Amino acid sequence: MKKKLLIIVGASQIVFSQTGNVGINTTSPTNNLDVNGNTRIRKIEEISSTNYLLVPNKDGVINKISVDNMTSSAFMPRVVGLVRRTTNFSYNDAGSSNEITLLPLDEVVVLNNQSLTYANNGIFTVKESGLYQITFQLGLNDFPLDTDIIMGIVNGNRQWIGRATFSYPKSSRQFHNYVTTLKFNAGDSFAMGIYSSGGNMTIQGNQSGSTGSGNITNVNIIRYQ
Numbered sequence: 001m002k003k004k005l006l007i008i009v010g011a012s013q014i015v016f017s018q019t020g021n022v023g024i025n026t027t028s029p030t031n032n033l034d035v036n037g038n039t040r041i042r043k044i045e046e047i048s049s050t051n052y053l054l055v056p057n058k059d060g061v062i063n064k065i066s067v068d069n070m071t072s073s074a075f076m077p078r079v080v081g082l083v084r085r086t087t088n089f090s091y092n093d094a095g096s097s098n099e100i101t102l103l104p105l106d107e108v109v110v111l112n113n114q115s116l117t118y119a120n121n122g123i124f125t126v127k128e129s130g131l132y133q134i135t136f137q138l139g140l141n142d143f144p145l146d147t148d149i150i151m152g153i154v155n156g157n158r159q160w161i162g163r164a165t166f167s168y169p170k171s172s173r174q175f176h177n178y179v180t181t182l183k184f185n186a187g188d189s190f191a192m193g194i195y196s197s198g199g200n201m202t203i204q205g206n207q208s209g210s211t212g213s214g215n216i217t218n219v220n221i222i223r224y225q
Contacts, residue, residue, distance in 0.1 A: 031061060077133070080112040081124065081221035088141075089203040089217075091194060100150075100158050103138075103192040103203065105219060115223050122191045123156070124221075126184040131224040134162075134182065136192050139175040139216030143168075143201030151178050154193035161190065175207075175216055181224075192219055 014024055023029030025036035052064040083105040091101060102122040111118055115128045126132075138151050145168075152163030162180040184190070194203070207216040 077222045077224050078112075079110055079220065080115040080132075080223045081118070081219065082110040083108050083118060083219050084215050085203065085205040085217040086215065087205045089205070091196060091201045091203055100154055100160070100193040100195050102154070102158070103194055103217075105192070105217075106205075112223075116221065123189050124191065126186055126188045126190075128223065129183075129185045131181055131183055133222040133224065134180055135220040136178045137175060137216065137218050137220075138178075138194065139204035139207055140168075141174075141202040141204050143174075143196065144198060147201075148197040149176075149201075150193075150195040151176060152193055153180065153182065153190050156189040158193065160193065163193070175204075 013027065014022070017023065017029055021029035021032055021034060023034045023036070026034050028034075052066055054062050054064055056062055084107045085103065085105050086107045089103065104120060104122040105118075106120070108118060113127070115126070115130075117125045117127065119125070134153060136151060136153070140149070143149065148165055148167050150160075150163055150165050153161050155161050162178075162182060164176075164178045166176055168174045182190075204216050206213050
């Protein structure tokens with residue numbers, strides 16, 4: 001037979017159960033300390049090691065979450081990929097066959113292998129499901145005037161899942177940004193795709209001028225959850 005010790009202090013009840021649980025304003029405590037009411041802590045010591053947040057679940061049970069884990073997971077966006085093209089890439093006319101060309105990127109600056117992997121053929125493979133914001137910057141040179149150029153994201157079957165079409169009246173030293181947010185599942189793959197309606201062109205890795213040089217073609221990937 002289970003026994004409980006009931007102490008009444010003012011209008012509050014304190015119960016010590018046989019299981020070792022203590023209840024305040026409840027006669028059936030289900031945790032080591034079960035408070036049916038508001039809680040106040042008058043003093044908390046500061047610590048220099050890993051910090052935690054105390055959060056209740058749907059049943060009111062307090063759990064702790066590491067601040068480090070919280071800021072690196074679903075609560076905060078984080079860069080999981082920054083990959084660049086550092087040398088020029090010659091695009092050959094694919095207009096007659098309507099084929100999308102995958103852009104191979106040759107320098108990995110940042111890659112979180114927990115979220116993504118990257119192959120030298122230009123294909124990213126998703127490891128963690130979630131929302132991914134992709135910023136694709138493309139530098140162009142020596143392309144036909146007023147030619148429609150399409151840039152965007154393609155899936156593993158080379159089908160567009162996000163794209164933009166543009167053209168320039170000037171045929172050299174141009175760049176374009178395409179930004180989109182897509183939901184991927186683990187195992188999905190994607191790549192940067194380009195297509196021109198006619199004529200060859202050069203994809204610039206770096207662009208140089210009288211003031212110096214720098215990278216112009218790159219992909220920046222942020223994971224939100």
